[in-house]
Amino acid sequence: MAILVFLEVKDNKIRKQSFEAATYAYDLAQMLNMPLKAVCIGNISGEEVQKAGRYGVEEVYQIKGQDLDKFLESPYASAVVAVAQAVNAQHVVVSQTFNGKSIVPRLAIKLGVASFSGVIALPTIANGEIQVKRTAYSGKTIQIVGTKSTKCIFSVKNNAYKITENPVTCSIVDFEFKPSAEDRTVTVKEVSKLSDKVSLTEADVIVSAGRGLKGPENWGMIEELASLLGAATACSKPVADVHWRPHHEHVGQTGIQVAPNVYIAIGISGAIQHLAGVNASKTIIVINKDPEAPFFKAADYGVVGDAFEVVPNLIQAIKSYKG
Ligand SMILES: Cc1cc2nc3c(=O)[nH]c(=O)nc-3n(C[C@H](O)[C@H](O)[C@H](O)COP(=O)(O)OP(=O)(O)OC[C@H]3O[C@@H](n4cnc5c(N)ncnc54)[C@H](O)[C@@H]3O)c2cc1C
Numbered sequence: 001m002a003i004l005v006f007l008e009v010k011d012n013k014i015r016k017q018s019f020e021a022a023t024y025a026y027d028l029a030q031m032l033n034m035p036l037k038a039v040c041i042g043n044i045s046g047e048e049v050q051k052a053g054r055y056g057v058e059e060v061y062q063i064k065g066q067d068l069d070k071f072l073e074s075p076y077a078s079a080v081v082a083v084a085q086a087v088n089a090q091h092v093v094v095s096q097t098f099n100g101k102s103i104v105p106r107l108a109i110k111l112g113v114a115s116f117s118g119v120i121a122l123p124t125i126a127n128g129e130i131q132v133k134r135t136a137y138s139g140k141t142i143q144i145v146g147t148k149s150t151k152c153i154f155s156v157k158n159n160a161y162k163i164t165e166n167p168v169t170c171s172i173v174d175f176e177f178k179p180s181a182e183d184r185t186v187t188v189k190e191v192s193k194l195s196d197k198v199s200l201t202e203a204d205v206i207v208s209a210g211r212g213l214k215g216p217e218n219w220g221m222i223e224e225l226a227s228l229l230g231a232a233t234a235c236s237k238p239v240a241d242v243h244w245r246p247h248h249e250h251v252g253q254t255g256i257q258v259a260p261n262v263y264i265a266i267g268i269s270g271a272i273q274h275l276a277g278v279n280a281s282k283t284i285i286v287i288n289k290d291p292e293a294p295f296f297k298a299a300d301y302g303v304v305g306d307a308f309e310v311v312p313n314l315i316q317a318i319k320s321y322k323g
Contacts, residue, residue, distance in 0.1 A: 002037045003029040004089035006080050007052055007060070008071075008099055009042035016202070017095035017158055019055050024154070024161045025093035026056030027122055034090060037061065039083040039175070041068050041076060046172055053170025055163070061086070061175040068179065070188040071099050075179035077106035082177050084111060089151075096155045097201065104155045114149035120160035123152070135160075138253050138276030158259035159280050200251065203232035205262045208251060208278070210236035212267020212288065212307055216244035221311045222266065228318045234258065236268050252277035267307045270295025287311065 005025035007018040022038065029036040038057045040049055043064045052060050061083045068075060080103065084092055092107060094100040096117060108115035118134040120142070125131075131146040135157055200206065207226040213219065219233075226233045233249055240250035251258050253276035263281035267288060268274060275298055278284070286299040289306050296302045303310050 001090045002035045002087045003032065003091050003093065004080075004084050004087055005036065005038045005057065005093045006095075006100070006103075007038050007040040007049075007057075008095065008097060009040065009044055010202070012042070012044045013048060014040065014044070014051055015095070015097065016163075017097050017100070017156075019051075019163045020158070020161050021093050021095040021100075021156045022052060022055035022057055023164050023166070024119075024122070024156045025091075026164075026166050028091060028093065028154070029056070031122060032090065035059070037083075037087045037089075039063065039080050041079055043069060049172050050170050054165050054167050056166035056168055057170055058168055059087075059171050059173055061173045063175050063177045065178070067184065068177075070191060072186060072188055073099075073102045073106060074186070075183040077103040077110060078179060078183050079177045080107055081110045083175060086175070091151060092153045094153065094155045096157050100155055104153055107153050111151065111153070113151040113153060114147035115153035115155070116145065116147075117155040118157045119154045120157050123154070138272075139279045140272070140276070157280060159261075159282055198230065198232040200232045200234055200249070200256050200258050203258070203260050205229050205231035205264070206234050206251075206258055206260045206281075207231045207264045207266070208234035208236070208268060209239070209266040209307075210268030210274075211238055212269075213239070213244075218308075219245065221308075221315060225264075225311060225315055225318075228315060228322070231262075231264075232260075236271075236274055265295055265299075266311060268295060269293050270298060 003025050005022050008015045036056050038052050038060045041063045049060050063079050116132045121133040123130050123132045129146045136143045209222045234251045235245040235249045239245050240247045253273040257277045259280035261282045264285045283300045286295045286302045287310050291304045
């Protein structure tokens with residue numbers, strides 16, 4: 001028996017969220033006194049794969065092959081299932097990224113086990129029931145849910161579990177896996193990046209702005225602030241709806257859900273639909289001229305002031321600090 005964690009690869013690197021999942025899986029493995037193993041799909045270097053050892057992974061089953069160099073739900077789920085069966089996995093841990101979310105239901109069906117998404121804490125096991133704390137209703141509530149299934153898939157919410165190093169010696173096993181014809185009914189022909197900017201879901205820092213900016217011509221200072229901070233830019237829904245900003249920047253319940261370390265919200269009121277997509281951020285900084293703006297209730301730091309004064313001053317201060 002083992003705990004298995006799925007390590008997701010992006011641009012030839014293991015994603016940060018996978019190290020969160022690995023930390024969770026390590027703590028789970030310690031709790032159940034089981035070894036921690038991982039599955040990693042992609043032709044990435046051994047050096048990169050071995051980074052998993054920092055987070056307590058003793059063995060990584062690496063699957064290479066041209067058919068699997070680009071993410072696709074069906075073959076990836078089958079590959080993870082093949083490793084889960086090979087290592088006799090008790091539980092499988094996945095991070096709740098877009099890709100993670102898309103394979104979890106498939107894993108649960110193929111393995112015939114229970115699955116929990118949005119997991120934010122280690123499970124408790126008592127009287128034959130596994131109980132898990134998870135977020136629900138777009139992050140507005142916390143649920144405790146249980147199952148009698150002895151095996152589970154845990155999908156760990158981004159930023160909910162602190163990455164901790166637990167170094168061990170890590171070995172790599174080359175695992176042979178060929179997707180079946182059934183898994184290859186869809187193929188990825190090409191992946192085109194919308195831009196070379198930092199991607200929203202990967203960003204450590206996000207500078208986001210809303211209708212308080214008055215018009216698209218005023219986004220120069222937002223871009224400048226983001227570039228000084230190495231941040232990605234985002235916006236509220238109405239801003240994307242009126243084409244002040246591209247739709248792929250729209251965050252919230254109906255847009256992209258983000259979980260950066262720092263989310264800076266400028267001229268955004270903080271409607272619940274917006275908060276639903278950003279409330280997993282570690283630190284929220286709000287700049288709004290209305291002291292009653294609802295966003296201040298969700299903020300760690302707030303500046304009550306006019307964005308057209310605060311942001312240029314902030315840019316100036318960062319420039320002199322850097323200088
Ligand atoms: C089903 C549904 C789904 C939705 N999904 C989403 C979603 O995914 N994402 C999303 O964002 N919204 C979503 N919305 C819309 C949401 O309800 C709000 O209408 C929207 O978030 C408001 O955008 P905003 O904060 O940019 O604009 P506003 O509500 O107009 O707020 C502008 C803010 O800017 C401040 N401001 C004005 N001038 C300045 C200044 N000079 N300096 C500083 N501050 C200033 C104001 O005080 C105000 O707080 C959804 C709505 C529905 C009904």
